[in-house]
Amino acid sequence: MGFVPRPPTGSTRRFETLAAEVRMKSVTTSLRDHAKATVREPAVSVVAAQRRFGVDFHRWTRWYTGAEPDEPMAICVHDNGTITRVRNNSGTMRHQSVASPASGSAWSTWTTGIGAARSGKGVSLCAIPGTSGECWVAYVDSAANRVNVRRSTDYGASWGSATNLTTEASLPNVCAIWLSNTNTGIVLYDVGSDIRRSRRAAGSFGASAATSISGWTSFTGIAMWQDGDNQVLLSGTRSADSSRVVVGTSYGEGVNHALNTWTVFDLIQGVDSASTISQYIARSIVVDSGGTRQCTFSEKETGNTAYTRNWRSTGARDVLPASSGFTAQQAPWSEPEPIESANVHGPALAYSGSQWYLAEASGVWNSPMPADDDLSARVVALSARIGHDRASATITLNNSDGALLGAPNGTFDALMVGGQVRIRCGYASGTAGAAEYGSAWTLLVDRITYELKAGSSTCTLKCSGPWERAARTEWKHSFTVAAAATLARKHLLFERFFNRAGIRCTVSATDAPPAQWNTAGQVHTPAFQVVPGERVAGALRRIVRDEVVGTVLDDTDVIVRDVASGEGADFTYDLAGSNFPFFRFAQVDEMPGANWARVQGPADRYEDAYSLASIYQHGPVMRLERDADASTATLVGEYASALLRRIAWSEDAAGELVAPWNAAIEPLDVVSIADARMGLGAATYRVTTLGCEFERGPKGTRYELVATLGAV
Incomplete structure (x- = not known):
């Protein structure tokens, strides 16, 4: 069993205690300030490896x-x-x-x-x-x-x-x-x-x-x-x-x-x-x-x-x-x-x-195990969308020399369908123009397309994230836990199910659940069963459907975060002063995913939560969920309220922000946007999907943050 260690790559984190206040990515001051500068120098890193989520x-x-x-x-x-x-x-x-x-x-x-x-x-x-x-x-x-x-x-x-x-x-x-x-x-x-x-x-x-x-x-x-x-x-x-x-x-x-x-x-x-x-x-x-x-x-x-x-x-x-x-x-x-x-x-x-x-x-x-392939110098365009329950990216690489064709091919041995790419987006903001990065996103390569057109040769990677991987993974055997068992705790089930798909997931480093998964001192511990053939993603969604939590992709790990109401802004965007600038902001008012939530527990116990103002304006739109853990009046009421609030922030779009790329921002962060011309005075929104658009060509470089916003 002797071995010669290979230097670890990617995330070295295994377990970490997460609390509601742990938000936004910690980055250097120079990197954070570079996003506010008039002249910005992009730094995009894409590295392929024969690994899956590390x-x-x-x-x-x-x-x-x-x-x-x-x-x-x-x-x-x-x-x-x-x-x-x-x-x-x-x-x-x-x-x-x-x-x-x-x-x-x-x-x-x-x-x-x-x-x-x-x-x-x-x-x-x-x-x-x-x-x-x-x-x-x-x-x-x-x-x-x-x-x-x-x-x-x-x-x-x-x-x-x-x-x-x-x-x-x-x-x-x-x-x-x-x-x-x-x-x-x-x-x-x-x-x-x-x-x-x-x-x-x-x-x-x-x-x-x-x-x-x-x-x-x-x-x-x-x-x-x-x-x-x-x-x-x-x-x-x-x-x-x-x-x-x-x-x-x-x-x-x-x-x-x-x-x-x-x-x-x-x-x-x-x-x-x-x-x-x-x-x-x-x-x-x-x-x-x-x-x-x-x-x-x-x-x-x-x-x-x-x-x-x-x-x-x-x-x-x-x-x-x-x-x-x-x-x-x-x-x-x-x-x-x-x-x-x-x-x-x-x-x-x-x-x-x-x-x-x-x-x-x-x-x-x-x-x-081949050495990792650094593809950064070949990146022509990158379009990524990282959400609280989804992740995808399209990466276009220059293949004018044909060296990528048929990868893995002896020159690029770590680039392959089924392997991973580690994406980091930042700026050349360090000492002497050194690249600095914020969040890293590790995704799997689902498809590689080689294309010739208009005199150019490109290699395009279609990539997806942990939730998509969980959607492809089915249980071979049944899995059952009784109510109130230690393993029945929702946060432990959530970790277990993601890990079952080969993805490291952290809700809590101890048995103590996050605040949102503990009602009046009662830990959420439902009876839970998974049947053979059920997809892991389906079981995960059953766990969080009436919990006010979301996930953040942190390199190779999935981190679960409370989505507490009333959170203050992590970033302020406006068109003046020392705050972050933006190119475009659109405020959205749309029909709700639901304005009436009902959770039914055992023994015909159920409770409703609703937005009367929305019902009066939009008409009733009901969502019914069953939760075996809703065994008390306190729990069933909490679950109904949580279900309604989860729908509001995760499904109902409230706006879209387009701005210079900000390497410190992450999904579920809160932004404040002010624009007197719209009569908008520092309204706050939650980032439900974080997008990065990068493209370089003869007409210049596009490097933008595109964020879908929901209610706080």
Whole structure:
């Protein structure tokens, strides 16, 4: 599991406490003031990457297809790129060391220098970064009820004698090993319904001890990666309901979590006891250089359509201390995606620098991570619209040299449909004209069009954001939580569902909900169910339909913000003085999306909220929503009022502002606009959609903010 870190790109934020007053983007004074200047120098950055919202994805190429049987196997990658693999071949441990790995390497050549193991039991490998080939293997002893470990100092070509850990009362099945250096590490393995540990300190492994894990009957797999604390992947059977599951969790090293304690078990995939899926096997977990957990596991179906299928999932890194109130339920995993391997024991992930590997006993796959492609100098035009529940952009690139054609193409390897582009719009306002930026928007490329016309050659990217991604993601399994359960809290469900689509979302860094999701001290905790085939975006909209909140795209993350009434202006626009100038302002008066809101709760409880003035003028326009959480008069009344106010600010247009680009402004910010010629005296509006229009050509450059405005 050794690796050479790749510098993280994009947002490094994982969790952040948001309050109603956290508004507008923090930017330098020089950048903020540049938007007010008479002469402005645009700076637009567009960078493509083989990631989706900051998470590496893999375009696997199969390097090796062999005849090895389906059996437990482990892989690690050393600092110099050498790969070590070990497999349990019906009780005979076989190993290989492959320097300069490639498709033609000797993947079928195995050596038997480790000795005997218990047939069919698990095996684990760990390479120690910063060493010249040191790695360790853990496996179940061939005779005694114990786990053995061995050390190699030559990249797994040969192995030292076995170190026997504590003999247990019953036979272990699975094990995981991690050493942070030669003298310090930990081995985890199962004994019945417990996971036990043996810590290595001062160069020696100590006696085993119970980890006091609870709620399990048995285990089928365990994998581990140390990133401060131990990030652990577990599979097995739960004792409460005999469900078969694979979960992510952490075992504390005293960094972010207390030493020798488990955090919450966060479900990645699972079935109830009646399912014909007979088992899951947790195979590997890694924490990539950007801080994202990635895991692989296998699923065995024994019903009418029997299969063995392998899956990959990603999850936000668990980094906050227990004192913050953080639970792993706030860092859920993405909806698992299938991968090619069909090994019942599951394929293992590993990476070093820019090279990712996936391996089973009879197969090896490779996926290089290309360097990011900076397309900024090619940008001819950019049209972006970033809203509180949508995001899109059209980017036109100069392709007069034809270099972009067929991307990824060997020259531009990070530009591709399905990959991301990171957009930043600012000014050359820094020292000596250095570029400075405000908000970054990370979007996915949905379409690439190459076009020849009027003597020009262009490449146009059509891009979309997190909500659009959530609209493409469907649930494979049902998901149900009971009312008043911890996980039933609306803000935790919202985070979980966005993360299920592979998008980091932050509502709150602790279990405390935002102010708007707490009525009279009662946290909003409805019973909630998602059915197979429902789109994630639909479930998200069901959560917030009667909550006065919106989302802000902050680089690769979705941040949820309260939309409190009566907020003061973040920016003032007028045609004189030292405030921000504007080119055009249009005030809009239109028919309302609704002027009468009714929320119905359980037991035929309902409440209305309405705008009588609008009803008198426009006629009644009713919106009915049902919310299982509206179980009290206080809650149902709050939800009705919130629904009516949400419609007013999010659906009913109140104006449009066109002004020089302002890098500090974000959706949901409040602007004040004054224009005596319209008789408008500092009226305030909320930015519901933020637009950026950039175009350069022989007639000059257009660089404008185009904002759709709603009620505050």
